Amino acid sequence: MKTIQNIGLTLFLAGLTVFISLIFIGKYEVTPQILDELVSNKGIKSELFINDMKAHVVGKEFSNPFSFSSEITSALETANETYKQNSEWGKVIWDKPHSLSYEIAKKSGTGIVKENKSLFWWLTFGLGILGALMYIIPNVVILGRPGIKNNGIWFDASMNRGWIGWFAFVFLVSFYLLLYFRPDFIVNWTYVVDPISENLSGNLASQWFLYGFLYCTVMTVMAVRMYIKYRHNKYQILRTTSVLFFQIVFAFLIPEILVRFEKPWYDFKNAFPLDYDFFFSWNLNELMASGGLGLFILVWGVVLTLVIVPVMVYFFGKRWYCSWVCGCGGLAETLGDPYRQLSDKSLIAWKFERWIVHGVLVFAIVMTGFTLYTYFSGTEAVLGIKTQTIQDIYGFLIGAIFAGVIGTGFYPIFGNRVWCRFGCPLAAYLGIVQRFKSRFRITTNGGQCISCGNCSTYCEQGIDVRAYAQKGENIVRSSCVGCGICSAVCPRGVLKLENGPEDGRINPTEILLGNDVDLMDLLKQK
Amino acid sequence: MEHIVIIGNGISGVTVARHIRKASDKQITIVSAESDYFFSRTALMYVYMGHMKFEHTKPYEDWFWKKNRIDLKTGYVEHIDTDTSSLLFADGTNLSYDKLIIATGSKTNKFGWPGQDLKGVQGLYSKQDLENLEVYAPNNQACKRAVIVGGGLIGIELAEMLHSRHIPVTFLVRESSFWNGVLPKEESEMINKEILNNGIDLRLSSSLKEVISDESGQVKSIIIEGTGEEIPCNLVGLTAGVSPNIDVAKNSNIETGRGIKVNRFLETNIPNIYAIGDCAEQHEAIGNRRPIEAVWYTGRMMGEVLAQTICGNRMAYKPGHWFNSAKFIDIEYQTYGWVWAQPKENEARFYWEHESGKRCIHINYDKNTREFLGINNFGIRMRHEFFDKVLTEKKSVEYVLEHLADANFDPEFYKLHEKEIVAKFNIENNTNIQLKKKSWKRIFQTN
Ligand SMILES: Cc1cc2nc3c(=O)[nH]c(=O)nc-3n(C[C@H](O)[C@H](O)[C@H](O)COP(=O)(O)OP(=O)(O)OC[C@H]3O[C@@H](n4cnc5c(N)ncnc54)[C@H](O)[C@@H]3O)c2cc1C
Ligand code: SF4
Ligand code: SF4
Numbered sequence: 001m002k003t004i005q006n007i008g009l010t011l012f013l014a015g016l017t018v019f020i021s022l023i024f025i026g027k028y029e030v031t032p033q034i035l036d037e038l039v040s041n042k043g044i045k046s047e048l049f050i051n052d053m054k055a056h057v058v059g060k061e062f063s064n065p066f067s068f069s070s071e072i073t074s075a076l077e078t079a080n081e082t083y084k085q086n087s088e089w090g091k092v093i094w095d096k097p098h099s100l101s102y103e104i105a106k107k108s109g110t111g112i113v114k115e116n117k118s119l120f121w122w123l124t125f126g127l128g129i130l131g132a133l134m135y136i137i138p139n140v141v142i143l144g145r146p147g148i149k150n151n152g153i154w155f156d157a158s159m160n161r162g163w164i165g166w167f168a169f170v171f172l173v174s175f176y177l178l179l180y181f182r183p184d185f186i187v188n189w190t191y192v193v194d195p196i197s198e199n200l201s202g203n204l205a206s207q208w209f210l211y212g213f214l215y216c217t218v219m220t221v222m223a224v225r226m227y228i229k230y231r232h233n234k235y236q237i238l239r240t241t242s243v244l245f246f247q248i249v250f251a252f253l254i255p256e257i258l259v260r261f262e263k264p265w266y267d268f269k270n271a272f273p274l275d276y277d278f279f280f281s282w283n284l285n286e287l288m289a290s291g292g293l294g295l296f297i298l299v300w301g302v303v304l305t306l307v308i309v310p311v312m313v314y315f316f317g318k319r320w321y322c323s324w325v326c327g328c329g330g331l332a333e334t335l336g337d338p339y340r341q342l343s344d345k346s347l348i349a350w351k352f353e354r355w356i357v358h359g360v361l362v363f364a365i366v367m368t369g370f371t372l373y374t375y376f377s378g379t380e381a382v383l384g385i386k387t388q389t390i391q392d393i394y395g396f397l398i399g400a401i402f403a404g405v406i407g408t409g410f411y412p413i414f415g416n417r418v419w420c421r422f423g424c425p426l427a428a429y430l431g432i433v434q435r436f437k438s439r440f441r442i443t444t445n446g447g448q449c450i451s452c453g454n455c456s457t458y459c460e461q462g463i464d465v466r467a468y469a470q471k472g473e474n475i476v477r478s479s480c481v482g483c484g485i486c487s488a489v490c491p492r493g494v495l496k497l498e499n500g501p502e503d504g505r506i507n508p509t510e511i512l513l514g515n516d517v518d519l520m521d522l523l524k525q526k
Numbered sequence: 527m528e529h530i531v532i533i534g535n536g537i538s539g540v541t542v543a544r545h546i547r548k549a550s551d552k553q554i555t556i557v558s559a560e561s562d563y564f565f566s567r568t569a570l571m572y573v574y575m576g577h578m579k580f581e582h583t584k585p586y587e588d589w590f591w592k593k594n595r596i597d598l599k600t601g602y603v604e605h606i607d608t609d610t611s612s613l614l615f616a617d618g619t620n621l622s623y624d625k626l627i628i629a630t631g632s633k634t635n636k637f638g639w640p641g642q643d644l645k646g647v648q649g650l651y652s653k654q655d656l657e658n659l660e661v662y663a664p665n666n667q668a669c670k671r672a673v674i675v676g677g678g679l680i681g682i683e684l685a686e687m688l689h690s691r692h693i694p695v696t697f698l699v700r701e702s703s704f705w706n707g708v709l710p711k712e713e714s715e716m717i718n719k720e721i722l723n724n725g726i727d728l729r730l731s732s733s734l735k736e737v738i739s740d741e742s743g744q745v746k747s748i749i750i751e752g753t754g755e756e757i758p759c760n761l762v763g764l765t766a767g768v769s770p771n772i773d774v775a776k777n778s779n780i781e782t783g784r785g786i787k788v789n790r791f792l793e794t795n796i797p798n799i800y801a802i803g804d805c806a807e808q809h810e811a812i813g814n815r816r817p818i819e820a821v822w823y824t825g826r827m828m829g830e831v832l833a834q835t836i837c838g839n840r841m842a843y844k845p846g847h848w849f850n851s852a853k854f855i856d857i858e859y860q861t862y863g864w865v866w867a868q869p870k871e872n873e874a875r876f877y878w879e880h881e882s883g884k885r886c887i888h889i890n891y892d893k894n895t896r897e898f899l900g901i902n903n904f905g906i907r908m909r910h911e912f913f914d915k916v917l918t919e920k921k922s923v924e925y926v927l928e929h930l931a932d933a934n935f936d937p938e939f940y941k942l943h944e945k946e947i948v949a950k951f952n953i954e955n956n957t958n959i960q961l962k963k964k965s966w967k968r969i970f971q972t973n
Binding site for chain 2: 144145146147148150151152153154155156232233234235238346347443445446447448450451452453454456457466467470484487488489491492493496497498500501503504510511512513514515516517518519522
């Protein structure tokens with residue numbers, strides 16, 4: 001079994017190595033046609049840029065994406081600068097430099113990757129998936145009989161912030177930085193998934209398609225790990241199946257198929273304000289222009305946030321979304337599960353959490369307020385602040401840095417729910433409902449707690465579950481995503497997630513069940 | 527200001543301190559020789575198994591004590607001078623008190639086996655025991671085999687711990703079946719199977735004769751009583767129970783028996799000195815309980831009660847219905863009320879076991895009055911509140927079976943066995959009990 005695992009690990013690392021090395025190979029050559037097409041498609045009027053491209057890029061062969069990208073972006077930036085100085089606004093190119101460079105690179109790439117897309121799919125994704133599964137599946141035997149098997153987690157350098165954890169951290173952060181800010185470096189990765197994209201939407205793969213596909217793949221493979229690890233626990237099995245389903249069908253397949261039918265890309269389960277650009281004018285305009293379906297999406301999006309989400313939270317707690325439906329939650333509960341014990345349980349972390357997450361919620365709401373005001377009034381700025389600027393800041397700080405780079409990149413350091421705990425505005429909104437108006441709670445089983453601390457250690461949201469359990473108090477916390485792991489790891493059967501009457505849901509106690517009834521009454525009266 | 531000194535920072539000492547603080551402004555000092563901060567003894571196993579780090583076993587963050595004005599003092603108390611009301615520490619310092627609470631816990635039983643003090647022979651009780659385990663049994667290279675002596679709750683925990691590091695374990699159990707002084711035959715046998723299925727070499731009806739040393743004074747092997755079989759090993763775990771740690775009261779005027787003798791108010795024979803937790807021994811047992819109750823919950827309950835007495839509201843220790851829980855490798859166990867190993871004369875039993883052989887319930891009730899007396903549940907979680915109420919209201923066994931769905935505490939979506947259980951009872955007892963649907967109203971009686 002160990003041998004199979006080792007072979008698996010080797011294959012996985014081989015796949016990963018090929019994947020990473022793809023960044024450095026390939027050739028890029030911009031032909032005059034490519035440039036002409038670009039200029040006419042985009043309506044580019046920047047002569048400086050066109051000339052610069054003709055002089056330094058067209059007809060030349062670049063052997064890596066870095067020099068290619070740097071030529072194009074600097075051409076664009078110098079041209080823009082001049083026009084801006086001269087106030088020739090019509091000639092400025094407003095595209096993000098690296099996005100434009102990505103578009104050009106995607107068309108002008110040549111070389112073995114582009115010519116052997118399927119082969120390289122197998123050498124990267126194929127090897128990775130196969131290797132990972134060979135590593136994961138033998139756990140059926142290795143872990144031993146079904147049950148909680150957290151043996152050795154704190155001795156393992158991949159899960160205790162050891163060197164492997166830090167390596168994973170660097171890899172994940174770099175991945176997100178490339179994805180968000182240097183798409184032109186990862187054109188080769190998108191080639192690899194072109195055939196799949198073409199089958200689904202009919203288009204070539206963008207970096208976002210690549211991300212979506214990778215996301216689903218990683219989740220699926222790591223879901224297999226969940227199924228094995230928690231095979232005795234039906235709650236975990238069903239929950240994992242549910243997030244996997246919503247990710248693959250709702251976040252990946254349906255939007256791509258919508259695109260195939262020339263409808264707007266839309267993830268029906270992605271609720272505002274997590275879906276922060278839902279009310280942006282380009283989105284509203286696109287939806288309005290898309291006929292019946294667009295209108296339906298518009299209404300659905302509003303109803304989802306204002307009605308469905310809170311009503312469901314009332315009945316089931318925010319877990320229905322965060323641990324059963326959401327894609328971010330889905331990744332956290334599959335890829336992130338090995339890191340759940342790394343979340344910080346201290347009181348001070350809780351304080352930070354509340355300030356930050358509610359801050360993001362306020363930010364999202366204010367931004368949306370500005371956006372809608374601008375949309376309906378037509379003025380570009382509110383109170384002297386440009387709506388566009390606020391949107392850009394939010395997109396950069398929250399949408400990219402927080403949700404992506406920190407949110408997922410920091411899994412191996414701060415645990416798997418960094419984004420959900422500290423950053424997600426939707427989670428903050430759901431949390432307020434859960435705390436004040438919901439039937440959900442984690443019931444504490446009378447006096448059975450032995451303060452062992454397994455529950456707190458494995459709470460990904462950094463909730464000090466034990467602090468409640470050892471007082472005999474139910475856990476009613478806005479941040480609880482109802483993953484059910486605290487209940488699963490408790491060796492004394494103390495915790496049960498359930499939806500019951502609101503009365504008595506919050507039950508601060510002085511002493512626990514099992515002691516003198518007179519003493520309990522006495523302290524209750526006080 | 528009155529100075530309350532507590533010897534021992536375990537669950538009992540810490541609970542009494544917390545509750546005194548809630549009810550008063552008295553000066554509080556907790557003394558311990560074991561660790562600077564309170565940690566959960568019950569979680570020691572998870573540290574060795576790598577589920578947690580030691581810091582995770584601390585139920586309160588380190589700032590908690592200062593914020594609540596509970597002084598912590600590290601040091602070993604050698605002697606209690608009851609005349610001058612002061613403590614003498616091993617380092618020669620003194621500390622005076624107005625009221626003293628002894629909460630010194632237990633220590634591992636050693637029955638005078640030859641070689642019991644060799645290196646590599648140890649119990650599993652303290653933080654130091656855990657550290658020693660890392661020295662003598664860090665992995666299966668350094669420790670080729672471990673022998674565990676004594677089949678109780680700590681014994682099986684130690685077996686599971688060593689097993690998690692792939693160290694072969696031989697488990698000597700004096701009884702003919704695991705823990706059968708407490709568990710009825712069926713449950714005991716289920717656990718025997720669980721132990722064997724995990725590849726642990728379980729030796730029933732076997733006791734230790736002696737521990738053999740190598741040249742360096744470290745354990746080399748053990749010899750089994752009777753058969754004389756010698757088993758080579760690098761670690762011997764002594765887990766044949768614990769007894770009260772009363773060293774501190776020796777050579778003082780405090781009355782001791784096996785433990786520190788206390789009355790119902792947890793008062794010793796000396797005014798202003800009290801004892802709680804594992805180290806306390808009741809003059810007369812309370813109800814069906816033992817005079818010494820060495821479990822987490824009772825230590826906590828004694829602490830809760832004693833705080834009242836200390837703060838001027840003198841209260842007797844009157845624990846409610848018995849409950850307990852444990853985990854036998856992968857099988858969780860809970861109990862509410864009393865289910866003896868052997869039924870008493872007036873008692874009848876109902877036993878149901880799942881086909882997997884890893885889940886069962888065992889109900890004890892009165893043959894004549896049909897009053898429900900207790901339940902053991904293995905592999906199924908049950909609601910404490912439900913059974914506490916049933917026991918208080920002296921409900922019948924039929925009532926319990928009828929409402930079994932209310933009692934279940936398993937996670938959502940788990941397969942429920944109530945129907946099967948009730949059907950079995952009906953057949954065996956010629957009854958016609960109808961299982962009621964789960965009712966939130968009954969469960970969370972808010973009236
Ligand atoms: C491995 C293990 C698992 C267990 N699991 C369970 C379980 O699952 N459920 C359950 O109910 N119970 C369990 N128990 C029993 C439970 O832990 C004890 O009943 C409980 O911890 C006793 O608490 P206490 O406060 O009375 O004493 P302790 O926790 O023993 O605290 C006493 C403290 O006093 C200190 N002390 C003693 N003498 C002196 C002195 N002279 N000077 C200074 N300090 C001194 C000791 O060093 C110690 O720190 C378990 C015990 C062990 C060892
Ligand atoms: S409290 Fe429990 S259910 Fe809630 S997030 Fe933490 S581990 Fe999950
Ligand atoms: S895991 Fe269970 S027994 Fe341990 S502290 Fe948490 S609730 Fe208590």
